[in-house]
Amino acid sequence: MSTTNQRIPSLELGRIIAILAVITIHSQLFVAYPLYKETPWLGDFINQASRFAVPYFFLLTGYLLQPKLSRDPIGTALSYIKPLTIIWLVWSVIYLLMPFNLMTVMTEGYVAERSMYWDYLALTPFNSLLEGGLVHLWYLPALVIGVGLVSILIKANLQRFLLPLSIILFIYGVLAGSYFNATDIPSLFYTRNGPFFSLIMIVLGFEIRRLNISVSSVKALIILMIGMLIHFTEAYYLLSWDVDFRIHDYLFGTPIWALGFFFLLLANPSLGESKWVQPVANLTLGIYVSHLLFVIYLSNLAGFLGFELWKKDLLVWLGTIVISTLFTYLVMKTPLRRVLFR
Template identity: 45%
Template sequence: MKTISQPTVSTKIMSLEWGRIIALIAIITIHAKPFSTTPLFNGEPWLSLVLNQAGRFAVPLFFLLAGYFIAPKLISAPLQTLKRYSLPLLKVWFFWSIIYLLAPYNLTLLLEQGYLAEREGYWQFLLSTPLNTLFEGGLVHLWYVPALICATAIIAVLNQYQKVALLLPIAIILYMYGLAAGSYQPIFGLEAPIFTRNGPFFSCLLVAIGFEIRRVNWRCKFNIAMLMAVLGMAMHFTEARYLLHYDMPFNTHDFLIGTPIWAVGLFMMLLKKPNFGGKRTVIRNSILHTSKDVLGVYLIHLLIIIYVFNIATMLSIESIWLDIMIVPLVFFLSLLITRGIERTPLRHLLLR
């Protein structure tokens, strides 16, 4: 088995820390859906739709980062690393799932008809697809955690039995199946037992590429990486536009053929500029302090979005102001709550 050909990273790579934060903001934008009612172009909120797809590099970038940073430990102690890595993630996923199962989402309905009336419909929805719920959790965005664990498990097992050469072929097959039974389902007609964004179908390829980039020290010139990112993004948008012909909404695609190329290009660009944003001590410290809270903000942000929209509706706040303010407002509120949790005993349950 090949070993890592470069020294273990002992200091923070500033460009990658920036990448975490930018990716997190992109995910908040996807979930907050700003400008979904105005402006309209030919009767469609194309600004909102484009913003939605423009953020689709974010989760793939997180997967790449995870694979890159866990690679040394997976190589030296595969199964032990899998256990140490997965159990804290499963704990966090479980307790946040409980929170999202119990927390009411429609405050108006809660006030008018009571707690059980508000929750019962959601619980029934989750029970109607139990297998998918198992790979997702209490709310849709929690799918990331089981997907990451699935990908890590595959890499760990292949490393344990010295079959790492099979990693990328297996990951590519899973990805192709995920596409054929997901965004390309109207063309190929394949059915999957779960929504293929969940589980290992897409996560395995991205985590595996991050792992391989670290294991064999893959590098390329900045201009080539930038070309890769632009090409991948252009492919992703072209595919999303093409799939409109098959009645697939433009803003529903998490992963397409071009998405990994886009994300890998961005990742390689970040690797070529490791000191990006780290020259000024104040900015550097601020980014490092914020990047450590990325998982906490990710876990809580969707509940904050739900409540902000609930309160905005109650207060009749104009949508244009909410569209402008929603992303920074949710980011900073989620960050403050995450840091508040860090100061309480709940940090052992809700934060990794």
């Protein structure tokens, strides 16, 4: 979700595609449609097919920050981290205060509804600290930690250890995360949070820019398909260990898949050369932090209206896209943008 003065249209289009994928994940699109043995395979597939999105954002950050991080690692990291931290804090407070279940508010009161959520967060304090007021905000602390680690290692002249360290953390993160039922490898918190996933993607984006790595569209597509195949094979295999197909934020194949998508966009820089792409791409960070609030309230509205199945899905998914985009656009026209969206 980062920006740069030298924008590549295809990468900006990638930001829009990725934010739509994030909204699709959180809207739980088609998860209420059992297809075989009471399993919503269509919803599960759509959910996992959208998992390239956040790793793409991490890749893009590393790619765009590389020149500045190489020249002034600490200064660049601090100027990047400060506004993200403010956004995380502000939106954490918003999500901690805003009620989610409006029916509970009407029947039991605001304090009762919020107390249940606050008690839930208190059950996993490490996760709550690394996520913030609502689960999707994990992206911001993970991004801050990843960029911070990269800057520290560069400043200490230990840049050669960036990739090995990120690979080690990533392998541990997968084995102690989605593979936990098979490995029993412990972790103090859910390994999607922190540097286990963010660092490797940021470092890969950094190295692609530093080494000027590029591949053809055909090779990029092959990389994408191989990574996606590995990801889905892993997700299916883990069903035998009683791991829900839909829960995986990342698996061993996910970075390969995201790299293929990133390389494909790099190989076709003219994609996205439309007037609407850049203005919409500029809204992606605001849409990301705000969209889940609209998912929640539109889900409440669907319940009040008695909408089920496709009616609910259409209202929540399409409504969230439209309202979060419009909300971000309007806020960006006011002084509040500096606090809410950077």
